Amino acid sequence: MRYRSFRLxxxxxxxxxxLLLAQLLFSQPPAQNPGGQGAxxxxxxxxxxxxxxxxxxxxxxxxxLTGYWxxxxxxxxxxxxxxxxxxxTGMPDGKIxxxxxxxxxxxxxxKNHMFDEPYAHCLPAGIPTNLGLQFGFQIVQDKNTLxxxxxxxGATRLIYLDNRKHVPDSIKLYQGDSIGHWEGDTLVVDTxxxxxGWWDASGAVHSxxxxxxxxxxxxxxxxxxxxxxxxDPVALTRPMTVTDTLRRNGITNVPLAFKNRPAGYEQxxxxxxxxxxxxxxxxxxxxxxxxxxxxxxxxxxxxxSSPPPRGGGGxxxxxxxxx
Amino acid sequence: MKVPxxxxxxxxxxxxxxxxxxxxRGQTPAGRGQAAVPNNGxxxxxxxxxxLTGIWxxxxxxxxxxxxxHTASWGVHAGQxxxIDPPDGKIxxxxxxxxKRxxxxxxxxxxxxxxxxxxxxxxxxxxxxxxxxxxxxxxIQVTYEFVHNHRNIYLNGSTHLPGxxxxxxxSRAKWDGDTLVVDVxxxxxxxxxVPTWFDASGNYHSDALHVVERWTRxxxxxxxxxxxxxxxxxxxxxxxxxxxxxRHKEPNFRILEYECQIFKEKLAREGKGNFLRIVEAN
Numbered sequence: 001m002r003y004r005s006f007r008l009x010x011x012x013x014x015x016x017x018x019l020l021l022a023q024l025l026f027s028q029p030p031a032q033n034p035g036g037q038g039a040x041x042x043x044x045x046x047x048x049x050x051x052x053x054x055x056x057x058x059x060x061x062x063x064x065l066t067g068y069w070x071x072x073x074x075x076x077x078x079x080x081x082x083x084x085x086x087x088x089t090g091m092p093d094g095k096i097x098x099x100x101x102x103x104x105x106x107x108x109x110x111k112n113h114m115f116d117e118p119y120a121h122c123l124p125a126g127i128p129t130n131l132g133l134q135f136g137f138q139i140v141q142d143k144n145t146l147x148x149x150x151x152x153x154g155a156t157r158l159i160y161l162d163n164r165k166h167v168p169d170s171i172k173l174y175q176g177d178s179i180g181h182w183e184g185d186t187l188v189v190d191t192x193x194x195x196x197g198w199w200d201a202s203g204a205v206h207s208x209x210x211x212x213x214x215x216x217x218x219x220x221x222x223x224x225x226x227x228x229x230x231x232d233p234v235a236l237t238r239p240m241t242v243t244d245t246l247r248r249n250g251i252t253n254v255p256l257a258f259k260n261r262p263a264g265y266e267q268x269x270x271x272x273x274x275x276x277x278x279x280x281x282x283x284x285x286x287x288x289x290x291x292x293x294x295x296x297x298x299x300x301x302x303x304x305s306s307p308p309p310r311g312g313g314g315x316x317x318x319x320x321x322x323x
Numbered sequence: 324m325k326v327p328x329x330x331x332x333x334x335x336x337x338x339x340x341x342x343x344x345x346x347x348r349g350q351t352p353a354g355r356g357q358a359a360v361p362n363n364g365x366x367x368x369x370x371x372x373x374x375l376t377g378i379w380x381x382x383x384x385x386x387x388x389x390x391x392x393h394t395a396s397w398g399v400h401a402g403q404x405x406x407i408d409p410p411d412g413k414i415x416x417x418x419x420x421x422x423k424r425x426x427x428x429x430x431x432x433x434x435x436x437x438x439x440x441x442x443x444x445x446x447x448x449x450x451x452x453x454x455x456x457x458x459x460x461x462x463i464q465v466t467y468e469f470v471h472n473h474r475n476i477y478l479n480g481s482t483h484l485p486g487x488x489x490x491x492x493x494s495r496a497k498w499d500g501d502t503l504v505v506d507v508x509x510x511x512x513x514x515x516x517v518p519t520w521f522d523a524s525g526n527y528h529s530d531a532l533h534v535v536e537r538w539t540r541x542x543x544x545x546x547x548x549x550x551x552x553x554x555x556x557x558x559x560x561x562x563x564x565x566x567x568x569x570r571h572k573e574p575n576f577r578i579l580e581y582e583c584q585i586f587k588e589k590l591a592r593e594g595k596g597n598f599l600r601i602v603e604a605n
Contacts (some may be wrong), residue, residue: 059369066459122584124471138475140457142376142462145459147464156453156471164575171581189433261483269489273470273584274440274517289591 009288017146038200050251052220054184058141063185063218064100066141068249071226074132077200077242082132085241092243096204111204115287118197119277120270124155124174126197127212128228128242139268146180146187154270159189167190172208187216199230222248364543365501367483370460371411373501373540378571378578380453387436387450389524390414390564405449407549412602414526420598427525434523439583440491443509443519444534449471449566455578463496465505470576476505490519492534499537507534516575521552529556544570 056064068085078095085118086094098106109116116126125133135151148157154290159178167177171190176194180187189212196208210232219313225247231239258265282288334483366374385393385402392412395401406412416424427433436442442450452468463476476494483493483506493509512518520527537549546568553561 001338040594053583066462121588123582124580138464140459140462142457142459144376145454145455145457147473148352148466149464149475154468154473158457158466158578160577167575167579168578174582175580177577189539214549214572221515257484260486261481263479265478266475266477268487269441269483269491271441271490274490276584279588 031184035191036186052222053247055218056221056222058143060143062143062182063187064141065139065146065216065218065224066138066188068138068267068299069224069246070136070249071131071244071246073134074129075134075202076202077129077204080203082200083243084245087238094240096199097237097240098235099237102205102207106203106205109198109205113287114203115282117201118205119153121200122153124153126156126174126190126194126210127176127178128214129153129155129197129199130157130175131226131228131244131246132200134269149267151267151270153272154199159187166190169193176210185218185288187214189214189216205235206232209234216246222251255294285308325352326594329562365540367542368458368460372460372498373503373542374458375456375463375503375538375546376458377548378453379568380457380571381449381451381566382569383449383566384451386566387446387522390522390526391524393524399451405535405564405566406562407565408551409560414521415559415562417557417559419526424525425525427520427527429524431523433517434525435517435519436469436523437585438517440517441519442496442520443471443473443490443510444474444492445518445536445548445552445566446521447474447491448548448550453576453578466578468581470581470583476503488513489532491596491601494536501539503536503538505536505538508542509535525555528552528554529555533601554599 054166056066056232058064063256069099072081072083076082077084080093080095083092084096085096091266096106114120124130130137130152133150133152137148137150140147140149144160144162146161148159150157151154155175157175157178159180161180161182163181164179166179171177171193172195174192174195174197176191178189178191182188191212191214194208194210194212196206197210199206210230212230214226214227215229217227219225226244226246228242229239230236230242254265278288280289283290283292285292326520333473342523361518368374382400383400383405386405386467388399390405390413392404392475393399393402394490404412410414414424434445437508438448441447447467450467450469453466454465457464462479463477463478465474467473467478470489474491474494478495478496478498481495483495487493488509489509492507492511494507496503496505498504509528510519510532512528512532518527518530525590527590532552532554534553537547537551539547539549541547548568549563550562550566551563551588599601
């Protein structure tokens with residue numbers, strides 16, 4: 001089985017590379033963030049964060065959210081630390097107000113369909129799920145747009161500020177269609193057209209009827225109060241409010257690779273599709289391509305396939321060599 | 324002639340406002356004296372630099388197939404190519420490298436972009452998908468519709484990251500007059516990860532590739548994109564492409580999503596393609 005051992009070598013090498021990169025980049029892991037306590041609480045070795053100044057502003061006088069941000073990591077949004085407001089107490093320790101059939105669907109997903117987690121397919125996680133990812137995100141803001149980028153999956157998001165209309169609901173997007181406007185210093189963002197997806201990494205599924213209104217209220221230059229009103233009339237008995245505190249990232253928990261660089265922390269490229277192995281390693285009964293009962297064994301290799309045809313193009317694109 | 328005080332004060336206020344607006348916009352050397360009527364309708368940022376923001380796309384659909392001059396073939400638009408230097412419009416390969424390119428062409432089903440991989444620089448800018456530039460004085464994010472690619476272009480005087488390669492490289496920029504000049508290094512050539520190509524015809528590079536991009540907005544609706552490639556392991560001399568970008572001005576136009584990997588997986592599930600990574604697909 002020369003082929004198999006070659007693939008295993010690649011696999012092992014791939015893991016080694018990932019580990020090496022992880023060690024290089026994240027030898028100082030981001031702070032644990034229960035309840036949204038983030039980078040501001042002081043870095044390793046007792047180095048306190050510098051005191052936060054006032055909210056930064058753009059040339060137009062609006063709050064400038066440009067920079068690196070991180071919220072609480074919400075691996076399981078239902079565990080009492082996911083920031084869901086409990087309507088009885090007002091505390092952020094609530095649970096998803098699922099309809100019974102969706103409660104069951106979420107439980108079944110967690111038990112039997114983890115293969116469907118968007119992350120396993122290098123897909124953007126959606127809104128507000130993406131706010132709860134462990135390595136945080138960046139925002140670059142100009143007068144018409146907030147462009148976002150995530151470390152995880154290398155996802156992007158564009159929030160348009162130009163009073164446009166939403167795209168037709170028949171268009172589905174993993175990140176949805178986000179349109180924002182300023183109400184004083186609060187950025188209000190309305191997101192429609194999301195695909196069905198997950199609210200965390202533990203099977204908390206939602207339908208494609210989800211509608212989210214987020215409010216970003218900067219408190220000082222390093223802190224944003226975050227609130228999302230999440231409606232899903234298909235899956236939920238009532239709308240739920242999800243809260244968090246977003247902290248400026250990369251101040252105290254600077255990964256080793258960026259230490260001693262005058263520019264400080266930068267978010268780097270994530271190659272997810274390029275190194276994707278989950279679909280190959282999940283077994284067929286779990287939804288993947290690997291043979292059941294053969295751990296680590298991917299599906300048998302087929303003949304070289306033609307690439308999937310791309311929009312408007314045929315197969316085997318490319319012109320003949322001219323030289 | 325008597326002018327009512329109210330009217331007079333409106334005129335004065337308006338004149339002052341116009342003057343101060345002009346003074347503000349005209350603060351930088353590039354914008355001085357021409358702020359009120361920018362050259363060729365090129366808008367400017369509050370800091371006086373050309374405003375590159377907007378949604379842009381190449382109109383020449385033949386480029387992603389082959390950046391050299393080529394006749395049409397199945398599914399491929401004919402094209403005159405975009406190489407402006409050398410003058411013959413061809414990539415100046417070293418002899419051994421040309422043979423490798425011909426080999427790549429035979430195996431062009433392995434085009435990394437057809438397998439949903441990041442296209443690399445400069446190709447990311449002429450794959451047939453739109454992209455959006457979001458611009459601040461020190462930091463630009465370019466957001467591409469193709470598989471959520473995005474690039475950070477830093478204008479803060481920082482240097483390239485040592486020791487890490489990226490599919491889309493490491494981009495540090497400065498302004499040369501009204502042209503944004505981006506120095507791109509750290510471009511990936513790891514055979515286990517599949518190096519990027521310049522197009523779907525197998526035009527390729529090594530890990531020694533160094534790209535210098537020059538972005539010049541020439542009017543409200545156009546931008547000239549130049550890229551000079553230097554790679555002494557593969558090319559006998561540096562070579563330059565020039566691509567014309569058009570601004571999307573359709574009402575409500577936005578960057579949507581092309582999550583290519585999902586389509587690839589679906590085809591594999593239907594037995595119509597191989598979902599495995601390219602290096603293993605043989």
